[in-house]
Amino acid sequence: MLTRKQHELLLFIHERLKESGIPPSFDEMKEALDLASKSGIHRLITALEERGFIRRLPNRARALEVLRLPDSIAPGLNAARKFSPAVIQGSLGRPAPKEPQRLQAPGNDDDATASVSIPVMGRIAAGVPIDAIQHRTHSISVPPDMIAGGEHYALEVKGDSMIEAGIFDGDTVIIRNANTANPGEIVVALVDEEEATLKRFRRKGASIALEAANPAYETRIFGPDRVKVQGKLVGLIRRY
Helix, strand or coil, X not given: CCCHHHHHHHHHHHHHHHHHCCCCCHHHHHHHCCCCCHHHHHHHHHHHHHCCCEEECCCCCXXXXXXXXXXXXXXXXXXXXXXXXXXXCCCCCCCCCCCCEEEECCCCCHHHHHCEEEEEEEEHHHCXXXXXXXXXXXXXXXXXXXXXXXXXXXXXXXXXXXXXXXCCCCCEEEEECCCCCCCCCEEEEEECCCEEEEEEEEEECCEEEEECCCCCCCCEEECHHHEEXXXXXXXXXXXX
């Protein structure tokens, strides 16, 4: 799922490429989406790139490639051009950093009767603000000691921006509701009331830095009024 603006920009780029073979300029994208500045376009393009919908081609001005479209629009195209991020060289065999509490979930378990059910609220890389999701997609069972204290929800991870923190595409992260965080904690951050992302929380002077755990992604810096913490990572579930 994409936000409305992300969806509009992706379709605009796709249609322009079909018509002329040349991506639109940032001014054309800004005008088409009725945005006040090009900084909003930069954020939308970064979000689409992180989610694997587009790719910026190096050493070429205005060079964008559409890798896939939302399944509701072009399932056949996506099947033929399924995006698979490359392995980041140098990360294989590297000692893993401290990881969040992890629960392997191969199937039914005798301890299931002692577990606690929490709602799965969608995909963190989809860019949908958590506050806007008012229904559960489904529920999962987790050990009680994983969610001690506070309210919790789960999100399915889409993308590879946190692989060096031990968080992979397809994992399910357990989040405790919170609106503050300490530097270094992995949080669900809402940017500009539009984009939800899972990143490591840092402070850069008066600004907030959202730091990926993958050298392929740049740290993003925002003014404090543009970022809201919506939860902190407390655990992770991976199916094999």
